Amino acid sequence: MSRYLALRRAMLPTTVVDLAEQVAAAGYKVTGPRLAVLRAIAACAESSFSVHELEQWVQARGESPGVASIFRTVRLLCTLNLVERIHGIEDCHRYCLTNERHGHHLMCTQCGALERFNNCGMQPAIRHLERQTGFQITAHLVGLFGLCPNCVRAGAPSLPGRT
Amino acid sequence: MSRYLALRRAMLPTTVVDLAEQVAAAGYKVTGPRLAVLRAIAACAESSFSVHELEQWVQARGESPGVASIFRTVRLLCTLNLVERIHGIEDCHRYCLTNERHGHHLMCTQCGALERFNNCGMQPAIRHLERQTGFQITAHLVGLFGLCPNCVRAGAPSLPGRT
DNA sequence: AGTCTTGTTGATATATACTATCATTCACGT
DNA sequence: ACGTGAATGATAGTATATATCAACAAGACT
Ligand SMILES: [Mn+2]
Ligand SMILES: [Mn+2]
Ligand SMILES: [Zn+2]
Ligand SMILES: [Zn+2]
Numbered sequence: 577m578s579r580y581l582a583l584r585r586a587m588l589p590t591t592v593v594d595l596a597e598q599v600a601a602a603g604y605k606v607t608g609p610r611l612a613v614l615r616a617i618a619a620c621a622e623s624s625f626s627v628h629e630l631e632q633w634v635q636a637r638g639e640s641p642g643v644a645s646i647f648r649t650v651r652l653l654c655t656l657n658l659v660e661r662i663h664g665i666e667d668c669h670r671y672c673l674t675n676e677r678h679g680h681h682l683m684c685t686q687c688g689a690l691e692r693f694n695n696c697g698m699q700p701a702i703r704h705l706e707r708q709t710g711f712q713i714t715a716h717l718v719g720l721f722g723l724c725p726n727c728v729r730a731g732a733p734s735l736p737g738r739t
Numbered sequence: 740m741s742r743y744l745a746l747r748r749a750m751l752p753t754t755v756v757d758l759a760e761q762v763a764a765a766g767y768k769v770t771g772p773r774l775a776v777l778r779a780i781a782a783c784a785e786s787s788f789s790v791h792e793l794e795q796w797v798q799a800r801g802e803s804p805g806v807a808s809i810f811r812t813v814r815l816l817c818t819l820n821l822v823e824r825i826h827g828i829e830d831c832h833r834y835c836l837t838n839e840r841h842g843h844h845l846m847c848t849q850c851g852a853l854e855r856f857n858n859c860g861m862q863p864a865i866r867h868l869e870r871q872t873g874f875q876i877t878a879h880l881v882g883l884f885g886l887c888p889n890c891v892r893a894g895a896p897s898l899p900g901r902t
Numbered sequence: 903a904g905t906c907t908t909g910t911t912g913a914t915a916t917a918t919a920c921t922a923t924c925a926t927t928c929a930c931g932t
Numbered sequence: 933a934c935g936t937g938a939a940t941g942a943t944a945g946t947a948t949a950t951a952t953c954a955a956c957a958a959g960a961c962t
Contacts, residue, residue, distance in 0.1 A: 578930060605929050607939060627919080642941050647920065663826050665878060669919085682874055691872050697864040701856070702883065709854050710888035711845055714897045715828060719880040720865065725873035734877045741959060768909060768958050790948080805912050810949060832948085904962090911956070919948080927940070932933105 581606045591618040591673075595658055602656055609641035613649040617659070617673070623690045624662060624670045624683060663719055665735065684724035686732040744769045754781040754836075758821055765819055772804035776812040780822070780836070786853045787825060787833045787846060828884055828898065847887035849895040854887075 577585075578600060585593055592614045596606045599614075616633040617625065630646050641649070650671060653659035660674045662681050672681065675692050682691040696718045706713055723734050741763060748756055755777045759769045762777075779796040780788065793809050804812070813834060816822035823837045825844050835844065838855050845854040859881045869876055886897050 580929060605938060607929065609940065640941085643919095644921080644942085645940060648939085651920095663831070663880065665880060668826070668831050682868055682872065682876065684874070685877075691868070691874065693864070693868055695864060697860050698881070701858060701860040705845055705854070705856055705883065709845065710891070711847070711854065711883075711885045712891055712897060713845065713883050713885035714848075715884040717826065717828060717880065717882040717884070718861070720868065720874075720876050721878040721880070722874045722876035728873070728875050734875060743958060766909095770910060770958065772911065803912085806948095807913085807950080808911060811910085814949095906961080907959095909956105909958080911954105913954100914952085916951070917949080920946080922945070923943085925940105925942100927938105928936105929938080930936095932935090 578606060584611065588615070589618050591621050595653070598656060598658055599652070604652065609639075609645045610649050612637075612639040612641050613646055617653075617671075621673055624672045624681070624688045626670050663717060665719075665721055680718040680720070682720040682722070684727055685721050685735045686723055686727040689724040689726070741769060747774065751778070752781050754784050758816070761819060761821055762815070767815065772802075772808045773812050775800075775802040775804050776809055780816075780834075784836055787835045787844070787851045789830070789833050826880060826882055828882075843881040843883070845883040845885070847890055848884050848898045849886055849890040852887040852889070 577597070581593075581596055581600060588596070588611075592611065595614045595617070596611060599610065600606050604610075612634050613630060616630045619633060620629065627643075627646055627650055630650070631643055634641055634646070650659060654661060654671075657674055659671050662670050662672055662683070664670055664683065665685070670683075670688070672690055675694075677694050679692045679694045680696050682693060683689070696716075698716060698718065702713050702716065705711065721735065723732055744756075744759055744763060751759070751774075755774065758777045758780070759774060762773065763769050767773075775797050776793060779793045782796060783792065790806075790809055790813055793813070794806055797804050797809070813822060817824060817834075820837055822834050825833050825835055825846070827833055827846065828848070833846075833851070835853055838857075842855045842857045843859050845856060846852070859879075861879060861881065865876050865879065868874065884898065886895055
């Protein structure tokens with residue numbers, strides 16, 4: 577544990593400390609701007625976030641990191657498998673903290689609220705398609721979209737969708 | 740059927756004529772630039788395509804349509820449900836001709852080859868998640884990725900993936 | 903076939919998402 | 933405390949996509 581991180585550890589949420597320690601363990605420096613991005617991410621930890629939303633979060637607090645550093649930090653966290661990119665329908669690139677287990681997401685099209693799930697039930701279909709098509713399937717992308725309970729109650733309009 | 744389209748119908752692939760007739764039926768004009776985009780799309784009808792790939796296709800043939808008109812045509816076809824946007828893992832926005840039935844896609848990460856399938860097997864998981872989370876799920880996005888038989892034979896490298 | 907009308911085009915500018923460059927700064931091991 | 937190399941911010945650049953608008957042409961009408 578570096579002196580810099582130790583000094584700040586007491587006043588940081590555990591999510592931020594966890595992320596910072598993994599960044600340090602991978603040999604990367606825990607800098608002020610990076611910590612600010614980690615705090616922004618931790619504030620969104622329960623749902624999903626875009627780079628633009630992180631940018632607004634840090635700017636609203638007068639923090640330093642510029643756009644480039646926010647992108648760099650998100651990319652670093654992705655390569656460290658601490659954050660993963662998830663796909664929306666229209667608003668394409670969003671991010672969330674990586675789940676420990678293999679998983680997919682269920683996202684509110686109105687507010688970005690996120691639930692995760694692991695059992696997509698696609699393995700039989702995948703094996704069938706491999707036999708049928710000759711493809712070697714190495715990845716699958718599953719995203720569910722709809723309205724979270726809060727947005728349902730608020731009467732938010734739902735996107736027309738396929739089921 | 741307009742005179743302009745009738746004149747050219749004989750020398751056009753059926754896919755292009757089908758698309759052009761639906762464009763006309765919706766009250767839009769069948770112009771030269773639009774026909775060029777339709778021919779480019781028809782050339783990719785069996786797989787997927789990006790706007791950039793369409794651009795290269797028409798430019799390689801010295802056709803007129805500028806980038807703006809290619810984007811406009813693809814967008815028009817999307818609103819007419821003749822073309823749909825599909826999502827990749829990294830290279831995000833690609834397109835393909837719309838399937839008559841509800842469907843998902845299986846795409847080659849190497850060459851863009853596309854297979855479609857309808858039965859993703861997710862309905863039980865979707866119903867379970869609705870009960871469990873209180874979300875109203877209105878859409879689902881399912882994409883499978885891997886190597887097509889040709890690229891497997893050619894020894895193409897596969898993306899590291901989740902299954 | 904000629905004319906009219908309105909939808910469409912291409913050039914250009916603009917917007918947004920993201921990356922490359924590079925001089926300056928600062929985290930961290932010593 | 934110091935030195936070094938990694939990280940930063942400012943800036944410019946690339947890629948994707950859209951807004952504007954004068955010029956054009958598809959299709960309807962005669
Ligand atoms: Mn799965
Ligand atoms: Mn389905
Ligand atoms: Zn919501
Ligand atoms: Zn292939």
